[in-house]
Amino acid sequence: MPKKKKVNPKKNIKKNKSAKKSAKKILKKKVVKKNLKVKTNNLKKNVLEKKAPQPLTIKSGQQNDIIEIKKIKKQESEKRIYKVKDYVIYPKHGIGQIISIDKLNIANIDVSVYKIEITKDRLNLTIPTNQQQHLRPLSSSNQVNKALTILKGKAKIKRTMWSRRAAEYEQKINSGDIYQIAEVVRDLNKNTDMPIDQSYSERQLFEKAYDRLLGEVSIVMKISEEEGKIKLNKSLGKKIEENTNNQT
Numbered sequence: 001m002p003k004k005k006k007v008n009p010k011k012n013i014k015k016n017k018s019a020k021k022s023a024k025k026i027l028k029k030k031v032v033k034k035n036l037k038v039k040t041n042n043l044k045k046n047v048l049e050k051k052a053p054q055p056l057t058i059k060s061g062q063q064n065d066i067i068e069i070k071k072i073k074k075q076e077s078e079k080r081i082y083k084v085k086d087y088v089i090y091p092k093h094g095i096g097q098i099i100s101i102d103k104l105n106i107a108n109i110d111v112s113v114y115k116i117e118i119t120k121d122r123l124n125l126t127i128p129t130n131q132q133q134h135l136r137p138l139s140s141s142n143q144v145n146k147a148l149t150i151l152k153g154k155a156k157i158k159r160t161m162w163s164r165r166a167a168e169y170e171q172k173i174n175s176g177d178i179y180q181i182a183e184v185v186r187d188l189n190k191n192t193d194m195p196i197d198q199s200y201s202e203r204q205l206f207e208k209a210y211d212r213l214l215g216e217v218s219i220v221m222k223i224s225e226e227e228g229k230i231k232l233n234k235s236l237g238k239k240i241e242e243n244t245n246n247q248t
Contacts, residue, residue: 081132082114087219088135090125091176093118095138095215101129120211139178144220147182147213151235155187162201169205178216184209189236 082088086098096116104111104126114132116125127134139147158165169188172180188206190198198206210232218228 082135082137087138088114088116089138089176089216090116090118090127090135092174093121093123093125094176094212095120095219096125099124120215136176138220139216141220143178144217147178147217148231148235150179150182151186151189151232152237153186155189156183157187162199166201166205169209173205173209173212178213181209181213185213185232185236189238 082098084098084100088096088098090096096118098114099117100115102113102115104113112129114125114127114129114135116127116135117123118125158168169184172184175181184205188198188202188209214225214228214232217223217231218225221228221231223231
């Protein structure tokens with residue numbers, strides 16, 4: 001009888017362990033490959049979605065209304081809100097009158113413009129109609145009355161250096177706001193006819209603000225400048241002669 005070979009149990013255990021390890025490695029590789037495929041597919045989908053965006057849908061009841069979004073070209077110019085002979089306020093120069101509405105050819109483009117005459121400064125301005133936000137219409141009669149009421153109030157002078165206050169006053173005047181201009185007139189007003197009580201720069205700022213306010217008040221209230229001065233000086237609590245002396 002031939003002898004049977006003895007099986008070593010330890011060797012079988014080692015073989016089983018190595019077989020299990022190799023099987024695990026193969027499974028891991030397969031899982032990694034699957035994950036990579038899923039990731040690449042997701043990336044492709046995201047790229048395609050970004051390239052071709054879907055139209056916006058708005059639900060209304062049971063049906064879906066699809067709205068196509070199209071690019072709208074910018075309008076070359078806004079609608080004109082001012083006419084020839086209209087008075088307007090240009091903040092840096094004060095009140096002016098539109099003398100014409102013309103078309104200029106700039107770089108082969110037709111541009112509609114306002115021609116504005118600033119009588120006080122003997123200046124003509126050309127403002128494109130699509131930049132009319134730099135202009136403002138005349139104040140209403142109610143706004144003018146409120147500005148005159150501001151003149152009757154007490155002066156509010158900050159305790160700061162004159163250079164800083166002068167810059168603030170200049171900014172208020174150039175804002176074109178009738179209330180801020182009235183505040184400058186009120187704060188720099190001196191109830192005296194002695195020029196020595198005001199420095200040169202104070203007097204210059206006062207006269208600039210006073211003239212801006214006078215021009216608008218006179219036109220809105222449809223009165224002469226002399227009558228306008230009487231109204232302003234009455235609100236300031238001073239006589240007409242005092243202001244004329246200061247301006248001379």
